[in-house]
Amino acid sequence: MYIAVMGYGTVGSGVVDLINQNQERIARNSMQMSMDIKYILDIRDFPDSPYRDLMIKDFNIILCDPEVKIVVETMGGITFAYEFVKKLLLAGKSVVTSNKELVAKHGVELLQIADSHNVNFLFEASVGGGIPIIRPITHCLTANRICEVAGILNGTTNYILTQMIDNNTDFDTALKQAQQLGYAEANPSADVDGFDACRKICILAALCFGQHVYPEQVPTNGIRDLTLTDVECAKSLGCVIKLIADAKLRPDGRIDINVAPALIKNHSQLASVNDVFNAILVRGDALGDVLFYGRGAGKMPTASAVVADVIDAARHQLRKLYFGWEEAQPGFVAPADEQILSLFIRGKACSDAAREAIRQNDALTILPEDSLPADQIAFVTSPMARSEIESILDAIPDFEKLTTLKMTDY
Amino acid sequence: MYIAVMGYGTVGSGVVDLINQNQERIARNSMQMSMDIKYILDIRDFPDSPYRDLMIKDFNIILCDPEVKIVVETMGGITFAYEFVKKLLLAGKSVVTSNKELVAKHGVELLQIADSHNVNFLFEASVGGGIPIIRPITHCLTANRICEVAGILNGTTNYILTQMIDNNTDFDTALKQAQQLGYAEANPSADVDGFDACRKICILAALCFGQHVYPEQVPTNGIRDLTLTDVECAKSLGCVIKLIADAKLRPDGRIDINVAPALIKNHSQLASVNDVFNAILVRGDALGDVLFYGRGAGKMPTASAVVADVIDAARHQLRKLYFGWEEAQPGFVAPADEQILSLFIRGKACSDAAREAIRQNDALTILPEDSLPADQIAFVTSPMARSEIESILDAIPDFEKLTTLKMTDY
Numbered sequence: 001m002y003i004a005v006m007g008y009g010t011v012g013s014g015v016v017d018l019i020n021q022n023q024e025r026i027a028r029n030s031m032q033m034s035m036d037i038k039y040i041l042d043i044r045d046f047p048d049s050p051y052r053d054l055m056i057k058d059f060n061i062i063l064c065d066p067e068v069k070i071v072v073e074t075m076g077g078i079t080f081a082y083e084f085v086k087k088l089l090l091a092g093k094s095v096v097t098s099n100k101e102l103v104a105k106h107g108v109e110l111l112q113i114a115d116s117h118n119v120n121f122l123f124e125a126s127v128g129g130g131i132p133i134i135r136p137i138t139h140c141l142t143a144n145r146i147c148e149v150a151g152i153l154n155g156t157t158n159y160i161l162t163q164m165i166d167n168n169t170d171f172d173t174a175l176k177q178a179q180q181l182g183y184a185e186a187n188p189s190a191d192v193d194g195f196d197a198c199r200k201i202c203i204l205a206a207l208c209f210g211q212h213v214y215p216e217q218v219p220t221n222g223i224r225d226l227t228l229t230d231v232e233c234a235k236s237l238g239c240v241i242k243l244i245a246d247a248k249l250r251p252d253g254r255i256d257i258n259v260a261p262a263l264i265k266n267h268s269q270l271a272s273v274n275d276v277f278n279a280i281l282v283r284g285d286a287l288g289d290v291l292f293y294g295r296g297a298g299k300m301p302t303a304s305a306v307v308a309d310v311i312d313a314a315r316h317q318l319r320k321l322y323f324g325w326e327e328a329q330p331g332f333v334a335p336a337d338e339q340i341l342s343l344f345i346r347g348k349a350c351s352d353a354a355r356e357a358i359r360q361n362d363a364l365t366i367l368p369e370d371s372l373p374a375d376q377i378a379f380v381t382s383p384m385a386r387s388e389i390e391s392i393l394d395a396i397p398d399f400e401k402l403t404t405l406k407m408t409d410y
Numbered sequence: 411m412y413i414a415v416m417g418y419g420t421v422g423s424g425v426v427d428l429i430n431q432n433q434e435r436i437a438r439n440s441m442q443m444s445m446d447i448k449y450i451l452d453i454r455d456f457p458d459s460p461y462r463d464l465m466i467k468d469f470n471i472i473l474c475d476p477e478v479k480i481v482v483e484t485m486g487g488i489t490f491a492y493e494f495v496k497k498l499l500l501a502g503k504s505v506v507t508s509n510k511e512l513v514a515k516h517g518v519e520l521l522q523i524a525d526s527h528n529v530n531f532l533f534e535a536s537v538g539g540g541i542p543i544i545r546p547i548t549h550c551l552t553a554n555r556i557c558e559v560a561g562i563l564n565g566t567t568n569y570i571l572t573q574m575i576d577n578n579t580d581f582d583t584a585l586k587q588a589q590q591l592g593y594a595e596a597n598p599s600a601d602v603d604g605f606d607a608c609r610k611i612c613i614l615a616a617l618c619f620g621q622h623v624y625p626e627q628v629p630t631n632g633i634r635d636l637t638l639t640d641v642e643c644a645k646s647l648g649c650v651i652k653l654i655a656d657a658k659l660r661p662d663g664r665i666d667i668n669v670a671p672a673l674i675k676n677h678s679q680l681a682s683v684n685d686v687f688n689a690i691l692v693r694g695d696a697l698g699d700v701l702f703y704g705r706g707a708g709k710m711p712t713a714s715a716v717v718a719d720v721i722d723a724a725r726h727q728l729r730k731l732y733f734g735w736e737e738a739q740p741g742f743v744a745p746a747d748e749q750i751l752s753l754f755i756r757g758k759a760c761s762d763a764a765r766e767a768i769r770q771n772d773a774l775t776i777l778p779e780d781s782l783p784a785d786q787i788a789f790v791t792s793p794m795a796r797s798e799i800e801s802i803l804d805a806i807p808d809f810e811k812l813t814t815l816k817m818t819d820y
């Protein structure tokens with residue numbers, strides 16, 4: 001069977017290496033079909049690559065070659081990826097991608113095209129790198145009503161938070177370390193501001209709840225403003241801080257979805273997910289909590305997930321592997337201010353009046369003040385709508401909010 | 411589509427409940443096929459059950475009904491389960507089972523029969539209860555060479571060990587608590603002596619390495635002899651004690667496999683698997699470590715895995731879902747005394763000669779003695795063949811071994 005790889009960057013070159021290194025195992029796992037890479041599409045030149053004879057620059061060669069049945073998209077970005085993938089599916093070729101941005105933005109349309117053309121559009125590598133999560137949700141948890149999906153979906157921020165927690169390193173220094181180690185980009189915004197995690201929770205939410213969620217619908221907060229004081233407050237509550245992406249079914253059938261730094265109890269399985277590792281927790285009505293843990297990024301782990309999809313696509317030609325999802329009903333995502341949650345809030349409260357107002361509110365539980373500067377106060381709210389929390393805060397005189405962390409129950 | 415359930419015990423009744431409660435979701439997930447339970451086979455009477463009209467006592471009714479395409483086996487035990495399942499597969503019906511004993515003993519034969527009759531023999535629920543593990547190994551990690559699989563596979567022993575570690579409860583008291591809570595049987599041997607974990611690691615090893623491993627080939631030690639002194643020693647090493655079932659590929663192509671109490675570093679993801687929870691770690695060459703965590707037993711979690719298999723069998727009629735495994739090559743399982751490992755050993759060493767012999771051996775690292783009774787000593791060996799460790803111990807005068815724990819690196 002002939003396949004093509006579009007994009008010879010980190011993941012794409014890992015895919016090519018893995019397929020060539022593991023020919024025998026892959027053949028065994030794909031019903032003795034051999035798996036040959038016929039083309040590698042990249043705009044760059046790789047004159048020293050052992051695969052230079054496979055390199056092409058013209059997408060139409062892949063599109064028009066009837067021998068190519070499966071195409072791997074590891075280019076990243078949206079513009080070309082979307083156009084190419086759409087054309088390939090329309091031409092009756094299965095596509096495997098690691099491109100979370102593409103799936104989060106155009107997943108519903110691409111899945112429908114794949115469906116109507118009897119091919120597969122697979123994206124196990126788009127969430128959690130090498131961790132099996134998409135297929136377990138679509139195949140192993142099908143007897144469950146999934147109530148919630150939550151995860152540590154970004155390795156860069158998790159590395160930074162681990163440094164802050166374990167080594168008392170401040171955010172700026174930890175970010176620089178992450179950049180030196182190659183975990184963070186020169187412009188780290190997609191990671192530290194939560195956008196990467198946001199795309200991934202959109203994909204997980206669509207899979208779990210059957211309706212497409214767009215990144216712009218998800219209230220997204222990153223970890224840029226966290227300080228070591230917050231880390232200390234977390235410790236005093238028996239918690240660690242993690243950047244958590246979460247989607248939860250509400251009693252009214254809508255979902256609460258967000259990306260936010262959150263407090264995780266020390267004994268939680270998510271608390272010991274450190275460094276660049278990822279973990280995804282799925283809560284089902286029959287099953288309770290299951291958790292999937294592993295390397296959420298990196299050349300070979302991600303390539304491992306892509307190649308598993310390629311093998312599955314080869315084994316299931318003309319068979320539908322995933323259940324797609326639909327465009328969302330209007331109002332499916334509850335507005336941010338209607339989200340029901342409990343928050344940890346740290347802020348400046350200089351006046352006695354401020355402290356008194358906080359103390360007298362039964363919905364607020366104040367933390368012991370020994371880990372805080374003298375002019376600050378920290379408290380945890382009871383669970384309520386976000387708008388109610390805002391009203392309470394507005395009514396406190398002379399109060400300046402510094403940090404907000406979501407409380408969790410996993 | 412008609413299905414039959416054999417065995418209306420805890421798991422079987424959970425399966426019936428789940429299928430009936432979730433008709434709509436299950437139909438959606440099985441391509442709009444409705445899923446109707448036509449028969450429930452049990453030797454007992456259930457006159458008050460809402461399903462009493464479906465109850466039968468004659469297996470041949472199921473065997474001879476051409477409308478029944480998928481049969482769930484949740485009877486447990488071997489004798490009848492083996493005979494019935496074999497006949498059903500030979501008759502062209504797919505079988506879904508939660509019976510680890512059956513799979514560990516007869517898996518290779520039953521998979522081959524299923525294969526030659528173009529039906530599926532599925533057993534996701536036989537390992538890790540509701541945790542998706544069989545399908546991820548067979549479908550998501552296929553691009554990897556798996557080097558090792560290890561897990562906390564028995565909830566009862568993990569509950570007991572958690573009590574010993576967290577609450578300083580001794581083994582006998584913790585076992586009684588487990589019995590009172592329904593986690594342990596009146597005769598707890600299958601759990602506390604490691605036999606249950608042994609069957610499960612046989613299944614995982616066969617899936618990961620492609621050759622059948624029989625329970626009697628696996629050196630199996632339980633947790634009966636562990637004391638709070640061992641728990642203290644573990645703490646002094648920054649570890650907790652867990653009952654670990656492990657299968658590891660050796661450089662010579664054979665496997666080391668065993669079930670044994672082991673020391674797990676506190677920062678390991680396996681260390682925080684507490685109470686009746688299970689976790690399975692899979693180590694792949696491309697992927698590194700992935701871990702799957704959840705409820706390893708219980709009515710609804712296990713039923714959830716069974717019903718997911720039923721849905722998958724319905725979706726894949728006449729399509730092979732698993733890759734089976736072969737009978738093992740002679741010598742595939744390395745003999746116990748050739749296993750390469752590092753051990754923690756605690757024992758009585760009354761004489762100065764004993765202590766001197768231990769101190770002078772460079773392969774042994776002695777623990778600080780403050781957590782030990784005066785007449786005892788504890789040490790950790792370098793990695794070597796088990797027979798070499800035995801030789802070293804034999805050469806120590808006046809030494810009586812009390813506890814052996816396996817060292818781990820995950």
